Amino acid sequence: MLRYLIKRLGQTVFTLFAVTVIVFGLGRLTGDPATVLMPVEARQEDRARIMELWGLDQPLHVQYWRYISNVVRGEFGDSLQWPGRDALELVLLRIGNTLELGLAALLFAVALAVPIGVLSAVYKNTAIDHAGKFIALLGQSLPHFWIGIVFIWIFAVNLRWLPTSGRGTWQHLVMPAVVIGWFQVAALMRLIRSAMLESLDSEYIKLARLKGVRERVVIWKHALRNAAIVPLTYFGIMIAYLVVGSITTEVVFSWPGVGLLVVNAVTARDFPVVQAVTIVFAFVIVLANLIVDILYGVFDPRIRFE
Amino acid sequence: MRSAAAVQEHAGAGVQPEVILEVKDLRSYLFTKRATIKAVDGVSFYLRRGETLGIVGESGSGKSIMALSLLQMEPKPAGRIVGGEVLFHGDDLLRKSQGEMRKVRGRRISMILQDPQTSLNPVFTIGNQLAEAFVTGQQESGRGRVAKAVVDVLRKVNIADPERRVTAFPHQLSGGMKQRVVGAIAISCSPDIVIADEPTTSLDLTIQAQYLRLIKQLQDTTGVGVIFITHDFGIVAKMCDRVAVMYAGKIVEHGPVRSLFNHPSHPYTQALINSVPKLEERTERLYSIPGQPPAPGQELVGCRFAARCEFADERCRQEYPPQFEGLSRESEHTADCWRLEDPTWRPIPH
Amino acid sequence: MSEAQASAVGAGPTKARLLWRQLRELPLLPIAIILVVLVIPAIFAESLAPHNPYSGSLRARLQPPAFLGGPSEFLLGTDHQGRDVFSRIIFGSRIAIAVAGAGILIGGTIGTTLGLIAGYFRGFAETVVTRLVDLTLSIPAILVALVVAAAIGARFSAVVAIVALVLWAVYARQVRAEALKWAQSDFVARARVAGASHFRIIVRHILPNIANTLIVLSTLQVGFVIVFEGSLSFLGVGIPRPNPAWGLMVADGRIHVVSAWWIAFFPGLAIMLTVLSVNMLGDWLRDRLDPKLTQV
Numbered sequence: 001m002l003r004y005l006i007k008r009l010g011q012t013v014f015t016l017f018a019v020t021v022i023v024f025g026l027g028r029l030t031g032d033p034a035t036v037l038m039p040v041e042a043r044q045e046d047r048a049r050i051m052e053l054w055g056l057d058q059p060l061h062v063q064y065w066r067y068i069s070n071v072v073r074g075e076f077g078d079s080l081q082w083p084g085r086d087a088l089e090l091v092l093l094r095i096g097n098t099l100e101l102g103l104a105a106l107l108f109a110v111a112l113a114v115p116i117g118v119l120s121a122v123y124k125n126t127a128i129d130h131a132g133k134f135i136a137l138l139g140q141s142l143p144h145f146w147i148g149i150v151f152i153w154i155f156a157v158n159l160r161w162l163p164t165s166g167r168g169t170w171q172h173l174v175m176p177a178v179v180i181g182w183f184q185v186a187a188l189m190r191l192i193r194s195a196m197l198e199s200l201d202s203e204y205i206k207l208a209r210l211k212g213v214r215e216r217v218v219i220w221k222h223a224l225r226n227a228a229i230v231p232l233t234y235f236g237i238m239i240a241y242l243v244v245g246s247i248t249t250e251v252v253f254s255w256p257g258v259g260l261l262v263v264n265a266v267t268a269r270d271f272p273v274v275q276a277v278t279i280v281f282a283f284v285i286v287l288a289n290l291i292v293d294i295l296y297g298v299f300d301p302r303i304r305f306e
Numbered sequence: 307m308r309s310a311a312a313v314q315e316h317a318g319a320g321v322q323p324e325v326i327l328e329v330k331d332l333r334s335y336l337f338t339k340r341a342t343i344k345a346v347d348g349v350s351f352y353l354r355r356g357e358t359l360g361i362v363g364e365s366g367s368g369k370s371i372m373a374l375s376l377l378q379m380e381p382k383p384a385g386r387i388v389g390g391e392v393l394f395h396g397d398d399l400l401r402k403s404q405g406e407m408r409k410v411r412g413r414r415i416s417m418i419l420q421d422p423q424t425s426l427n428p429v430f431t432i433g434n435q436l437a438e439a440f441v442t443g444q445q446e447s448g449r450g451r452v453a454k455a456v457v458d459v460l461r462k463v464n465i466a467d468p469e470r471r472v473t474a475f476p477h478q479l480s481g482g483m484k485q486r487v488v489g490a491i492a493i494s495c496s497p498d499i500v501i502a503d504e505p506t507t508s509l510d511l512t513i514q515a516q517y518l519r520l521i522k523q524l525q526d527t528t529g530v531g532v533i534f535i536t537h538d539f540g541i542v543a544k545m546c547d548r549v550a551v552m553y554a555g556k557i558v559e560h561g562p563v564r565s566l567f568n569h570p571s572h573p574y575t576q577a578l579i580n581s582v583p584k585l586e587e588r589t590e591r592l593y594s595i596p597g598q599p600p601a602p603g604q605e606l607v608g609c610r611f612a613a614r615c616e617f618a619d620e621r622c623r624q625e626y627p628p629q630f631e632g633l634s635r636e637s638e639h640t641a642d643c644w645r646l647e648d649p650t651w652r653p654i655p656h
Numbered sequence: 657m658s659e660a661q662a663s664a665v666g667a668g669p670t671k672a673r674l675l676w677r678q679l680r681e682l683p684l685l686p687i688a689i690i691l692v693v694l695v696i697p698a699i700f701a702e703s704l705a706p707h708n709p710y711s712g713s714l715r716a717r718l719q720p721p722a723f724l725g726g727p728s729e730f731l732l733g734t735d736h737q738g739r740d741v742f743s744r745i746i747f748g749s750r751i752a753i754a755v756a757g758a759g760i761l762i763g764g765t766i767g768t769t770l771g772l773i774a775g776y777f778r779g780f781a782e783t784v785v786t787r788l789v790d791l792t793l794s795i796p797a798i799l800v801a802l803v804v805a806a807a808i809g810a811r812f813s814a815v816v817a818i819v820a821l822v823l824w825a826v827y828a829r830q831v832r833a834e835a836l837k838w839a840q841s842d843f844v845a846r847a848r849v850a851g852a853s854h855f856r857i858i859v860r861h862i863l864p865n866i867a868n869t870l871i872v873l874s875t876l877q878v879g880f881v882i883v884f885e886g887s888l889s890f891l892g893v894g895i896p897r898p899n900p901a902w903g904l905m906v907a908d909g910r911i912h913v914v915s916a917w918w919i920a921f922f923p924g925l926a927i928m929l930t931v932l933s934v935n936m937l938g939d940w941l942r943d944r945l946d947p948k949l950t951q952v
């Protein structure tokens with residue numbers, strides 16, 4: 001288990017490092033980072049400060065070193081939209097909101113995918129199976145930005161069951177969480193279904209039945225417990241998708257999270273904020289992957305007790 | 307080999323113990339898109355209380371499907387029992403619903419599967435899986451009593467230090483120990499019959515003998531009846547009171563072990579016996595039966611073994627032979643072969 | 657009796673009959689939808705669209721669709737600039753196909769090439785490629801798109817480039833796994849013994865065997881690309897205005913959703929129908945051609 005952890009940690013560090021390189025490179029795509037990092041109307045002393053912070057007049061490797069040390073210290077400079085506000089601070093203020101949305105979406109996705117996946121496997125090739133596949137496929141084909149608007153129109157504007165936008169009560173959380181989560185149901189449900197099929201086909205399930213165990217217990221205790229490990233590996237990828245989904249969804253629902261922040265920053269060419277968001281997102285994704293891998297090790301007794 | 311006296315002792319009154327399981331003309335087919343496979347094609351046998359019946363046959367003879375069919379566990383979705391009766395204490399198991407069968411499985415009739423590596427659920431401790439056997443069979447209730455029962459049954463299958471083992475996961479145990487745990491699960495609810503489907507085939511040779519001894523020991527102490535399925539005639543000789551030889555879904559010969567070994571009456575039985583290498587003899591080559599068993603799904607008439615039998619004639623190929631009883635003066639020794647019309651005939655190879 | 661290896665199935669049906677049976681099993685609905693919503697409009701846009709997608713009159717702005725009581729010349733209504741929604745959707749299909757086609761072609765080619773190299777030659781090349789693939793797949797594409805857009809603004813070439821950047825990794829990973837497997841096979845070993853060059857082996861022997869995987873994978877990626885491009889355009893970092901990209905139309909229509917819901921609804925519906933059909937087709941293809949393809 002320890003060896004497994006160390007290996008994963010090493011990969012994590014490497015990935016984070018690579019991400020910083022990429023962002024660094026993208027920031028200097030135009031060739032002149034000065035244009036990217038500074039608005040045209042910046043004052044002289046602001047210009048000087050930014051030049052100093054990023055070492056823009058220095059050779060590239062010095063710039064990168066300066067950049068890395070800044071990132072590590074969390075120093076991204078001030079936002080260009082709101083001078084005087086630190087870019088990272090802006091991000092951290094809102095990261096909680098995005099995580100809240102992401103968690104709700106995750107719970108929704110799991111709550112939907114597990115029963116659909118299990119039932120699809122148990123009633124393989126029947127109408128239930130086909131219906132489940134279709135629901136999942138539908139979720140995967142709905143663009144977040146569109147279905148969000150459609151939901152708002154149906155549930156907020158016409159039926160008036162839920163609020164149109166913003167954050168506040170749990171009702172505000174419902175629609176955006178469903179929009180993001182539904183997309184994930186397809187992949188998750190397919191994984192659970194195939195894992196269940198394999199599990200149900202195994203000898204230990206046969207033995208459980210031979211013990212006289214009730215079918216309901218066979219499915220939901222014996223088979224599922226084995227099958228549940230499989231989708232866990234997908235959780236890592238899923239978190240990345242949740243992040244991506246949150247960007248457009250936050251825009252549609254005006255959810256005050258990091259996604260909305262970064263889109264506005266892009267429109268306003270506020271590169272320090274964009275940079276801060278990207279690094280933070282990457283960090284969160286990588287960290288989440290690490291946690292998932294650790295959990296995987298915990299849940300699979302074969303890895304835990306090596 | 308259990309002595310006649312031991313059998314008497316369990317039955318009392320100097321007669322054979324009662325028949326607790328009677329299988330009559332069991333037919334269990336596999337319906338696939340390409341063909342219908344008659345895996346079990348009219349199998350009949352019986353088991354007395356406390357005795358060991360061996361079912362011998364090559365792989366593909368239908369032994370495992372037959373065993374599963376006894377408990378209405380034929381492999382879905384292709385498998386289906388199409389006919390016959392399985393009378394357990396006079397009660398036809400094939401007429402029972404799944405709910406009723408659940409009460410039989412594990413409790414009155416239990417089963418040991420072949421591969422210990424895959425029989426146990428990898429994510430639950432063996433203590434948990436054993437406890438479930440007790441609770442499901444309603445043998446015990448209450449945490450304390452169940453825990454004690456688990457430890458007791460582990461001791462019964464000769465697992466050392468059972469208190470510690472209870473929290474172990476299957477992958478932490480050796481193959482032999484896993485199979486003992488499976489055995490423990492099988493006897494946990496004191497069933498009348500244990501069906502052992504090739505329990506030692508996946509074990510190391512050195513462990514095999516140990517395990518067979520364990521089965522015999524358990525039988526002696528609990529008086530449970532055993533249906534021992536194997537392809538190894540040597541094991542049959544050591545373990546069984548009676549034996550039924552299975553080929554291509556049918557039982558071709560059946561009788562007390564001694565009688566069968568001394569007077570094998572079906573050509574297939576003779577061939578099987580020949581294929582067991584005897585330590586005392588020095589043989590040039592291992593004898594193996596020429597030819598192949600019939601392909602699954604093939605429509606067959608006549609004796610199934612005729613294609614590989616050196617004694618077969620045209621009638622054997624066209625008409626399935628009747629059953630001849632009382633071979634070698636044993637009322638229970640029967641075989642299905644046309645050659646036995648001549649009561650002195652024996653399948654001696656040329 | 658031993659010659660009776662007769663198969664349980666009788667003599668098989670004629671070739672023509674088999675073909676007809678297979679054709680009947682095609683998923684006709686998805687294919688029809690794809691043709692109607694994506695392919696035919698893209699090819700025949702000029703003939704099919706009743707109006708110019710770029711010009712509209714302010715007098716005709718925010719008109720409801722014809723079937724809801726609006727003017728009969730605007731089948732699906734008009735947007736905030738008086739442009740015909742129906743015509744814009746038709747021309748938008750061209751953008752969708754262009755982005756998907758270009759992205760998949762470029763990304764697929766790069767990815768397949770690198771995947772083949774990694775799987776066949778192993779060693780250092782494989783390590784490098786796998787590391788790059790892992791890295792690429794761990795960074796969300798939209799984020800990259802946003803960063804690039806913040807730097808250089810939204811444009812068609814940027815969208816295609818980013819799509820290719822994401823797709824190459826998906827292809828590379830799959831192709832590498834397949835190439836690994838095929839490189840071990842017998843006929844490759846035989847070809848090697850016969851003295852065939854590496855290039856020849858890869859092209860002649862391995863590539864045809866992974867063709868099925870490539871077909872399935874490409875079909876499944878079309879859906880992803882269309883949604884991705886839609887999202888980018890919606891956020892303003894994809895196809896620039898005033899092009900009738902479906903995502904852009906949804907963005908424009910969002911502000912008017914209360915009074916003129918059709919502006920946002922129909923373009924999004926087009927995306928949804930296209931992607932759903934493509935995904936269903938992809939699933940069907942996968943079941944036929946390459947069931948082993950693990951998909952998420």
